Amino acid sequence: MAREDASTLENLDTLRKKIFSDLESATDSAALESFRIKYLGKKGALRALLKGLKNIPAERRKEYGARANQLRAETEQAFSSRTRQKKARGDQQSSPFDPSLPGYPFPHGSIHPLTKIRNEIRDIFISMGFDVAYGPDVESDFYNFAALNFPPHHPARDMQDTFLVSPEVVLRTHTSPVQIRIMEEQQPPIRCIMPGRVYRHEEISSRSYCIFHQVEGLYVDRDVSFADLKGTLLWFARRFFDEKTHIKIRPSFFPFTEPSVEIDIECFLCKGAGCSVCKQSGWLEILGAGMVHPNVLASGGIDSEHYTGFAFGMGIERIALLKYTIDDIRLFFENDIRFLRQF
Numbered sequence: 021m022a023r024e025d026a027s028t029l030e031n032l033d034t035l036r037k038k039i040f041s042d043l044e045s046a047t048d049s050a051a052l053e054s055f056r057i058k059y060l061g062k063k064g065a066l067r068a069l070l071k072g073l074k075n076i077p078a079e080r081r082k083e084y085g086a087r088a089n090q091l092r093a094e095t096e097q098a099f100s101s102r103t104r105q106k107k108a109r110g111d112q113q114s115s116p117f118d119p120s121l122p123g124y125p126f127p128h129g130s131i132h133p134l135t136k137i138r139n140e141i142r143d144i145f146i147s148m149g150f151d152v153a154y155g156p157d158v159e160s161d162f163y164n165f166a167a168l169n170f171p172p173h174h175p176a177r178d179m180q181d182t183f184l185v186s187p188e189v190v191l192r193t194h195t196s197p198v199q200i201r202i203m204e205e206q207q208p209p210i211r212c213i214m215p216g217r218v219y220r221h222e223e224i225s226s227r228s229y230c231i232f233h234q235v236e237g238l239y240v241d242r243d244v245s246f247a248d249l250k251g252t253l254l255w256f257a258r259r260f261f262d263e264k265t266h267i268k269i270r271p272s273f274f275p276f277t278e279p280s281v282e283i284d285i286e287c288f289l290c291k292g293a294g295c296s297v298c299k300q301s302g303w304l305e306i307l308g309a310g311m312v313h314p315n316v317l318a319s320g321g322i323d324s325e326h327y328t329g330f331a332f333g334m335g336i337e338r339i340a341l342l343k344y345t346i347d348d349i350r351l352f353f354e355n356d357i358r359f360l361r362q363f
């Protein structure tokens with residue numbers, strides 16, 4: 021480090037300028053430390069000035085000494101104030117929390133539309149005194165078919181394209197097998213809904229998917245009649261869709277119910293006048309239902325001489341498509357955030 025030659029008063033002024041310009045440009049702690057060593061350290065320039073006093077001619081020594089001391093005091097003061105400033109700024113920068121920064125939004129999830137619909141359906145039935153039960157997705161042929169009155173090789177099995185795990189084990193094609201499991205565990209009165217995922221080996225299109233969801237319902241007790249079925253499902257449709265909605269009951273066929281029906285609701289978009297959603301019919305099919313077949317009660321260990329029951333099954337996707345007027349079932353399974361955000 022070149023020692024400043026400040027043996028004259030002019031040189032003292034030059035040194036002063038140099039000191040303050042060096043201090044000005046010392047912006048980080050390393051530069052400040054070099055500055056301290058260069059000017060204020062034991063072998064620093066300002067010490068050297070005072071040591072050099074003896075070489076100054078006697079008549080100028082007093083003034084020179086006073087000016088040199090003053091320069092040292094000023095330098096020390098300026099240095100410590102600069103160090104304090106730097107520290108304050110540094111503390112601010114390294115703080116993990118800067119309250120002056122603008123906020124940023126936290127992305128948050130939302131309830132999937134299918135879950136929403138399922139919860140609404142569930143809550144309506146709970147309010148009518150139904151329990152909620154679940155069964156396995158991987159089912160035996162017995163629960164999925166045989167116990168539900170589908171004889172082996174019966175053509176009714178073709179109504180549901182089945183994914184086989186092995187000849188005796190399937191991915192359940194509907195939630196109806198849970199009816200049997202409930203009846204095995206419980207004696208009447210039974211009032212239960214059974215939501216769940218089901219699987220069918222169907223061609224994928226905007227109308228059908230290989231996975232979908234159903235809510236099954238079962239009510240078994242003494243003297244349960246078709247009027248109870250009708251009243252319960254009308255009440256449900258009015259709570260879920262529109263309090264003035266009408267339902268239409270059409271005869272149908274399911275092996276596990278006799279008689280079997282399908283239930284339509286009046287189209288809630290056009291109020292029955294006919295529109296593209298109801299294909300101009302004014303009606304929308306929402307579920308299958310019927311009086312539980314005596315063979316099915318027997319499979320569940322329930323005496324069909326004393327008890328009767330009704331059952332129903334509805335597709336959650338179908339109801340969600342209708343309720344939200346969505347035209348492609350695949351949207352429910354793609355989890356595209358732009359779709360999900362709308363619910």
Ligand code: DAH
Binds near residue numbers: 193195236277
């Ligand atoms: N399991 C039938 C299906 O997937 C739906 C169904 C119809 C369920 C009538 C029932 C019922 O409980 O009684 O197509």
